[in-house]
Amino acid sequence: MSAYLVACRYALLAMAKNRLAAVLLIAFIPLWITVAKTLTTPKTFPFRLRATGTWLRAGGDEITMISGSLNAVSLLVGFLMFSAARRTRAFDRRLTAAGYPRTALIGAKLTTLLVSSVLVSTYATAWMLLFWSPLQPFLLGVAVLAVCLVYGAMGMCLALFLRGEVEGLVTIIMTSIIDLAPQNPVASTTADKALVELLPSYGSLQTSLAAGFTRNATLSPLLHSTAWLIAMTATALAAFALRTRTHQSRPRPRRDG
Amino acid sequence: MVLRVTAVRKGFGARQVLRGISFEARAGQLVGIVGENGAGKTTLLRVLSGDLRPDDGRVDLMGTRGYCPQHPVLDEELTVRQHLRLFQVAYRLPGPGRALQLIDVLSAAGYLDAPVKVLSGGTLQKLNLVLALMHDPDVVLLDEPYQGFDWETYLRFWDLAQELKDRGRTVVIVSHLAHDTERLDVLHHLRDGLLEPSPAAGTA
Numbered sequence: 001m002s003a004y005l006v007a008c009r010y011a012l013l014a015m016a017k018n019r020l021a022a023v024l025l026i027a028f029i030p031l032w033i034t035v036a037k038t039l040t041t042p043k044t045f046p047f048r049l050r051a052t053g054t055w056l057r058a059g060g061d062e063i064t065m066i067s068g069s070l071n072a073v074s075l076l077v078g079f080l081m082f083s084a085a086r087r088t089r090a091f092d093r094r095l096t097a098a099g100y101p102r103t104a105l106i107g108a109k110l111t112t113l114l115v116s117s118v119l120v121s122t123y124a125t126a127w128m129l130l131f132w133s134p135l136q137p138f139l140l141g142v143a144v145l146a147v148c149l150v151y152g153a154m155g156m157c158l159a160l161f162l163r164g165e166v167e168g169l170v171t172i173i174m175t176s177i178i179d180l181a182p183q184n185p186v187a188s189t190t191a192d193k194a195l196v197e198l199l200p201s202y203g204s205l206q207t208s209l210a211a212g213f214t215r216n217a218t219l220s221p222l223l224h225s226t227a228w229l230i231a232m233t234a235t236a237l238a239a240f241a242l243r244t245r246t247h248q249s250r251p252r253p254r255r256d257g
Numbered sequence: 258m259v260l261r262v263t264a265v266r267k268g269f270g271a272r273q274v275l276r277g278i279s280f281e282a283r284a285g286q287l288v289g290i291v292g293e294n295g296a297g298k299t300t301l302l303r304v305l306s307g308d309l310r311p312d313d314g315r316v317d318l319m320g321t322r323g324y325c326p327q328h329p330v331l332d333e334e335l336t337v338r339q340h341l342r343l344f345q346v347a348y349r350l351p352g353p354g355r356a357l358q359l360i361d362v363l364s365a366a367g368y369l370d371a372p373v374k375v376l377s378g379g380t381l382q383k384l385n386l387v388l389a390l391m392h393d394p395d396v397v398l399l400d401e402p403y404q405g406f407d408w409e410t411y412l413r414f415w416d417l418a419q420e421l422k423d424r425g426r427t428v429v430i431v432s433h434l435a436h437d438t439e440r441l442d443v444l445h446h447l448r449d450g451l452l453e454p455s456p457a458a459g460t461a
Contacts, residue, residue, distance in 0.1 A: 003346045010343065014334035017372075087333065094330045097307060098388075100347035247310035 320395025
């Protein structure tokens with residue numbers, strides 16, 4: 001327990017020192033939400049909510065704000081987790097070789113993912129609520145949290161094979177754009193194609209739209225998010241377990257003072 | 258024997274780096290391994306530390322080991338003290354006593370609360386070394402341990418090595434420079450993936 005608490009405390013402290021992420025959190029998220037809400041058209045668009053099959057009408061500004069927020073938080077948490085995983089890659093190996101319990105380090109990584117996702121999603125949801133009153137604000141928060149978790153786990157996976165911080169950041173940005181753009185009911189007519197269900201943010205966008213414009217507690221799209229989260233977390237943790245193996249023949253005790 | 262290395266081979270792709278390394282080290286011995294750049298010294302030490310699996314051969318080590326890698330492997334966002342705390346947990350030590358003592362011997366006590374990313378190369382190396390020694394291991398594996406040290410610290414390093422030897426610890430030092438060999442009990446030259454014992458070594 002103590003090993004977990006120490007690892008957790010230091011992982012969170014180190015993450016809090018990520019200045020670029022702090023700037024993105026404080027400035028970028030509110031800016032994106034403000035721009036999306038104030039500069040895009042409030043004209044309403046009809047669209048079919050794929051998760052329930054129902055037709056809805058919603059303002060273009062609100063839809064863009066939802067999509068923009070998911071985009072911003074996914075970049076931020078993805079970058080945070082990528083950055084942390086990249087930084088500690090070699091160090092974790094040394095620590096575990098010295099005897100640090102791997103379960104404690106894994107626990108600390110999962111806690112960091114959860115804490116950063118909860119913080120960022122709460123902050124972003126609070127900013128959205130300043131501009132807009134969704135029908136189900138709590139469900140909206142859950143949807144934003146889901147995309148944070150998915151992209152955070154993705155950041156951990158990307159750190160397995162991308163070396164530089166810039167490479168990671170660019171890859172996360174591109175992924176998030178490619179992920180969200182085809183799903184936006186305002187910007188794209190492909191939003192209704194079955195393939196969009198495979199995208200990482202599908203669950204969050206569908207749930208956000210349902211939370212914003214319906215009174216149905218539509219949770220089934222979140223199963224998609226859960227599948228993405230499990231797959232990517234399992235990949236990152238399996239790679240961690242493989243990387244931190246040591247090849248020592250079991251040391252024979254010798255202690256004579 | 259505290260450390261017995263038998264016919265260790267290691268290659269990367271088609272390149273055979275270690276081609277059958279064998280040597281032994283007793284308690285209280287200072288063993289040096291020198292070789293040119295790229296001779297495979299770091300590969301050998303990584304095999305001894307358990308970081309790499311040999312393709313063939315075996316490493317038998319009795320007791321605990323401490324490994325100081327060639328390049329400091331640290332978390333740049335944490336302070337020196339936080340590193341000591343993490344390794345205290347890793348080695349299951351009751352307190353940071355010996356680590357603080359070592360930090361003091363190496364004149365790094367002034368940097369305890371500094372984040373690693375602002376430290377000079379020499380100070381990073383001091384921490385790198387302390388993390389390998391703080392649990393007082395039976396076998397100490399040091400890869401170019403004094404790089405970046407100023408003269409004073411370099412001399413203190415050798416005092417420290419002598420003190421470990423006097424207390425019956427086995428110290429294996431890898432270096433590309435064969436100076437100060439008179440301080441060693443055994444000196445091996447690593448050439449073409451094989452070890453050659455050197456007659457220049459001190460009293461074994």
